Amino acid sequence: MNLIAQLPVLPIIIPIVAAPITLLLPKGRVPHLWACLFSWLTFAACIALFAEVSSTGPISYHLGDWAPPIGIEYYIDLANALVLLLVSGIAAVVFPYAYRSVQLEVDERQTPLFYGALLICMTGLLGVTITGDAFNVFVFLEISSLSGYALIAMGARRDRRALTAAFNYLVMGTIGATFFVIGLGLLYQATGTLNMADLADRLIGQDNRMVEAGFAFILVGMGLKLAMFPMHLWLPNAYTYAPSAVTAFMAATATKVAVYVIIRFIFSVFNFDFAFIGAAFTYVLLPLGLAGMFVASFVALFQEDVKRMLAYSSVAQIGYMLLGLSFATVEGLTATLVHIFNHALMKGALFMAVGCVVLRAGSHSIYAFAGLSKRMPVTTWAFLISGLSLIGVPLTVGFISKWYLLQAAFEAGHWYAGFLIVASSLIALAYVGRVAEVMLLREPAEDGKYAMPKEEAPLSMLIPMWVLVAANIYFGVRTDLTGGIAQRAAETLMSMAGGAP
Amino acid sequence: MSDFETVFSPIVFLDLALLTMLFLVAIAMLRSRHLFGVVMLSGIYSLLSAAFFVSLDAVDVAFTEAAVGAGISTVLMLSGMLLTVRREKPKTPGRAPVAMLAVLATGAALIYATIDMPAFGDPNAPANSAIGQQYVERTASEIPMPNIVTAVLASYRGFDTMGETMVIFTAGVAVMLLLGVGSARGGRRVSDIDAKETSDEGKGE
Amino acid sequence: MDDWLTFILERYNYWIVIMLMMTGLYIVFARGNLVKKIVGLNIFQTSVFIYYITIGKIVDGTAPIYMGGELEAASHHGGKEAGGAGHGAEAAAHDAAAAGEAVHAKIDNSALDHGQELKDALKHAPAPEEGGSLHELPDAGDKIANAMGDHLGKTPPADASGFDVGSAAGGAHDAAGNAAGGVGDGAADALHGAMDAVVYTNPLPHVLILTAIVVGVATTAVGLALAVRIREAYGTIEEDELEAADEIAEFGHAAGERAQAEAGAGA
Numbered sequence: 012m013n014l015i016a017q018l019p020v021l022p023i024i025i026p027i028v029a030a031p032i033t034l035l036l037p038k039g040r041v042p043h044l045w046a047c048l049f050s051w052l053t054f055a056a057c058i059a060l061f062a063e064v065s066s067t068g069p070i071s072y073h074l075g076d077w078a079p080p081i082g083i084e085y086y087i088d089l090a091n092a093l094v095l096l097l098v099s100g101i102a103a104v105v106f107p108y109a110y111r112s113v114q115l116e117v118d119e120r121q122t123p124l125f126y127g128a129l130l131i132c133m134t135g136l137l138g139v140t141i142t143g144d145a146f147n148v149f150v151f152l153e154i155s156s157l158s159g160y161a162l163i164a165m166g167a168r169r170d171r172r173a174l175t176a177a178f179n180y181l182v183m184g185t186i187g188a189t190f191f192v193i194g195l196g197l198l199y200q201a202t203g204t205l206n207m208a209d210l211a212d213r214l215i216g217q218d219n220r221m222v223e224a225g226f227a228f229i230l231v232g233m234g235l236k237l238a239m240f241p242m243h244l245w246l247p248n249a250y251t252y253a254p255s256a257v258t259a260f261m262a263a264t265a266t267k268v269a270v271y272v273i274i275r276f277i278f279s280v281f282n283f284d285f286a287f288i289g290a291a292f293t294y295v296l297l298p299l300g301l302a303g304m305f306v307a308s309f310v311a312l313f314q315e316d317v318k319r320m321l322a323y324s325s326v327a328q329i330g331y332m333l334l335g336l337s338f339a340t341v342e343g344l345t346a347t348l349v350h351i352f353n354h355a356l357m358k359g360a361l362f363m364a365v366g367c368v369v370l371r372a373g374s375h376s377i378y379a380f381a382g383l384s385k386r387m388p389v390t391t392w393a394f395l396i397s398g399l400s401l402i403g404v405p406l407t408v409g410f411i412s413k414w415y416l417l418q419a420a421f422e423a424g425h426w427y428a429g430f431l432i433v434a435s436s437l438i439a440l441a442y443v444g445r446v447a448e449v450m451l452l453r454e455p456a457e458d459g460k461y462a463m464p465k466e467e468a469p470l471s472m473l474i475p476m477w478v479l480v481a482a483n484i485y486f487g488v489r490t491d492l493t494g495g496i497a498q499r500a501a502e503t504l505m506s507m508a509g510g511a512p
Numbered sequence: 513m514s515d516f517e518t519v520f521s522p523i524v525f526l527d528l529a530l531l532t533m534l535f536l537v538a539i540a541m542l543r544s545r546h547l548f549g550v551v552m553l554s555g556i557y558s559l560l561s562a563a564f565f566v567s568l569d570a571v572d573v574a575f576t577e578a579a580v581g582a583g584i585s586t587v588l589m590l591s592g593m594l595l596t597v598r599r600e601k602p603k604t605p606g607r608a609p610v611a612m613l614a615v616l617a618t619g620a621a622l623i624y625a626t627i628d629m630p631a632f633g634d635p636n637a638p639a640n641s642a643i644g645q646q647y648v649e650r651t652a653s654e655i656p657m658p659n660i661v662t663a664v665l666a667s668y669r670g671f672d673t674m675g676e677t678m679v680i681f682t683a684g685v686a687v688m689l690l691l692g693v694g695s696a697r698g699g700r701r702v703s704d705i706d707a708k709e710t711s712d713e714g715k716g717e
Numbered sequence: 718m719d720d721w722l723t724f725i726l727e728r729y730n731y732w733i734v735i736m737l738m739m740t741g742l743y744i745v746f747a748r749g750n751l752v753k754k755i756v757g758l759n760i761f762q763t764s765v766f767i768y769y770i771t772i773g774k775i776v777d778g779t780a781p782i783y784m785g786g787e788l789e790a791a792s793h794h795g796g797k798e799a800g801g802a803g804h805g806a807e808a809a810a811h812d813a814a815a816a817g818e819a820v821h822a823k824i825d826n827s828a829l830d831h832g833q834e835l836k837d838a839l840k841h842a843p844a845p846e847e848g849g850s851l852h853e854l855p856d857a858g859d860k861i862a863n864a865m866g867d868h869l870g871k872t873p874p875a876d877a878s879g880f881d882v883g884s885a886a887g888g889a890h891d892a893a894g895n896a897a898g899g900v901g902d903g904a905a906d907a908l909h910g911a912m913d914a915v916v917y918t919n920p921l922p923h924v925l926i927l928t929a930i931v932v933g934v935a936t937t938a939v940g941l942a943l944a945v946r947i948r949e950a951y952g953t954i955e956e957d958e959l960e961a962a963d964e965i966a967e968f969g970h971a972a973g974e975r976a977q978a979e980a981g982a983g984a
Binding site for chain 2: 722727729730731732733734735736737738740742743744746747748749750752755756757759763766767770771772773775776778779780781782783784787788791916917919921922924925927928930931934935936937939941943945946948953954955957
């Protein structure tokens with residue numbers, strides 16, 4: 012069998028085979044090592060796939076050898092190759108990190124199930140990204156969501172609010188998925204097909220109410236999944252009370268994949284001939300993106316809990332992504348893709364740093380961060396550097412994101428949006444600065460609840476965290492890497508959609 | 513394909529009767545606060561929808577809905593109810609208007625879409641003339657199997673079905689994580705110590 | 718007036734299904750009991766299933782299970798044509814073999830023997846049986862082509878004319894493939910004939926909903942498991958009381974009691 016020819020299906024097959032076996036392993040170290048191994052193998056497959064796509068162009072893989080639209084197709088171009096690389100890359104870093112954190116936060120007897128669920132969650136996200144069939148998106152979306160609900164609820168051992176958070180997420184997520192299915196049904200009724208490329212062909216010239224409503228339902232459904240403002244209410248609690256490793260993984264990947272699905276549908280399925288696409292950009296994505304940027308950043312400013320503060324910040328960052336999208340230009344789309352990638356790097360690193368603090372101090376309240384630089388200097392600096400990246404300081408990836416976004420805003424003629432981006436970055440400066448002040452200038456608590464020993468987090472957590480921090484700087488200096496790829500991906504997507512509206 | 517025209521046929525009465533019963537059951541579920549009754553009604557709802565699926569020629573779906581929807585789901589909900597509470601408490605009225613608004617918006621969007629929909633049962637509708645008919649035509653020669661739905665399910669769109677089994681597996685893992693060994697149930701219930709401590713600290717500040 | 722009646726007749730199904738969806742969604746949003754919310758989600762999803770199945774219905778159609786003898790028609794018709802196709806393939810291969818022989822005659826007389834072997838191989842190649850699977854036919858073609866390939870391998874190093882032999886072998890393969898294609902078309906024609914008699918309802922929405930039903934039940938299971946855990950952790954599954962309890966955790970007892978009082982006022 013030719014392995015290269017089967018390469019596109021490997022990122023799904025590797026973890027889907029590994030996950031059930033994880034359950035059979037004895038509790039303790041073994042399931043973790045097993046999951047790590049397979050997350051790395053998946054990452055390797057994604058790297059190979061990315062290399063293949065960037066050298067030879069888009070790949071279409073026919074599952075079961077049934078040609079689309081009769082069968083299901085995997086369609087990989089640069090845009091989803093980048094997201095695949097991101098999801099599997101974050102998994103490859105978070106899985107090794109998870110061990111000590113999970114040891115503290117999850118019952119030992121459940122470790123095989125926990126790592127199995129984490130692998131399944133990754134599989135689901137990869138499956139959503141890689142597929143070229145609209146209904147297949149739904150199936151894999153539910154795989155990732157169902158495992159996600161359970162993983163978030165695992166935080167109940169530390170705080171029972173994880174359970175209500177998971178339940179709310181389940182209700183909102185299921186409504187979102189069902190809306191997505193309704194949208195697909197409407198599109199199916201208008202075209203009679205489910206393959207994305209075929210949908211795009213058959214939608215041409217079909218400017219009717221079914222297609223309009225179908226687009227609206229897909230947008231709202233995915234909006235619920237990606238916590239688009241004001242449908243973000245499930246997100247802060249879910250991210251706050253989930254186990255640290257789960258938060259780091261989901262914050263860096265789950266919402267990004269949902270943003271990718273929206274991009275895929277807007278640019279590869281619908282085309283710009285539809286008047287309602289332009290209207291959605293101007294009257295939905297642009298205002299909601301801007302509102303999310305400000306409201307969520309502002310709420311983040313008043314959080315006593317660092318994890319919750321970062322969760323609100325995530326909602327704000329999703330606002331940036333939607334804003335870039337709403338310009339409907341190659342530059343804007345490039346900015347969104349770059350920010351999807353960069354935000355995963357910074358939020359991953361930040362949540363991992365919080366996880367290290369939880370391990371030693373037992374809390375993610377801002378009071379636990381008092382004088383952290385004297386207790387855990389390595390973690391403190393990891394948090395600070397990724398925090399600077401979140402604000403958008405030069406030489407970090409955050410700066411690159413903001414730079415592309417500003418450029419796109421000015422080129423699209425939305426100069427006020429450019430001004431607002433800078434203003435919202437200042438709020439980010441305020442909330443990151445608040446934590447930085449507490450960490451650097453306050454004296455650590457000597458006794459009481461937040462007293463902690465002067466002991467760094469273990470290397471198994473520090474190394475993965477610093478890998479992400481280093482990536483924050485590396486991709487912040489080598490701007491041509493992400494920027495160049497995102498630009499090529501954006502150009503391909505834009506040409507699929509038939510140019511500017 | 514032949515020309516199609518909607519005519520008034522007696523089957524309309526059957527459809528209307530089934531749909532009306534479905535709607536009445538749904539309203540009864542909305543109003544009742546006896547959870548046992550609600551769960552039973554939800555089983556009836558599934559059974560009625562299975563009957564409607566038969567009327568729509570979807571025998572495989574009817575079979576599955578009767579077994580899974582009316583059977584397994586009802587058992588799950590019954591056990592869920594027995595492990596929690598039997599009666600729903602009355603709700604604070606505050607949220608109903610917001611809920612009604614969201615629901616009406618959804619309904620309006622869907623009704624708006626129906627204006628352009630092809631007529632019910634039209635063989636020339638895009639949904640029925642494109643890929644759907646290709647399955648009907650190709651299955652006989654490509655997959656020697658009398659049931660076209662099975663052929664599509666297991667072969668043409670077999671990967672979705674694999675995803676479906678993965679969903680069931682995921683649900684199993686999730687339920688085991690939530691209720692299985694070591695899930696902090698029983699003797700080791702979740703404490704809200706952490707929560708109380710946060711509150712104390714909140715007051716201290 | 719008549720237009721209006723038609724318009725309603727064409728759509729009343731969808732409208733009632735939309736009402737069902739709305740009821741389900743309303744239960745999810747407006748009811749505070751977690752089990753009831755799950756029931757609401759269930760109604761919502763089941764209504765979406767009904768919508769999908771409604772899309773696929775064809776008036777005067779029947780369930781998508783072959784009943785007009787399509788399968789027999791396909792295999793029978795295919796079998797007969799397959800015989801012809803086999804002959805066609807053989808003829809093509811024979812031509813190719815002849816060409817090969819001609820070429821080889823120039824190089825080595827013993828090649829004739831090989832040519833004979835090839836013909837034997839062709840005779841032994843599994844002739845598609847009456848009513849046998851169509852899939853075998855391209856295989857037969859492949860076997861012929863492979864046999865020719867072997868044959869070529871056995872001949873001494875050929876000169877430029879060897880290419881002709883190679884392309885002849887390819888031609889044999891193509892011929893077999895085309896013949897197989899012809900069988901497919903023939904079968905499809907036969908099917909069309911059979912299907913004029915019976916109209917089948919669109920199977921694709923059924924397949925999608927079979928998948929979606931299972932996904933729905935999986936969600937129900939996880940949601941109920943969460944509700945059970947919430948009941949154990951909080952002692953209630955009423956949203957108001959849960960929010961009040963979380964309020965206490967977050968802002969201290971005073972705020973929580975106020976929220977509880979509000980929740981109580983509604984009761």
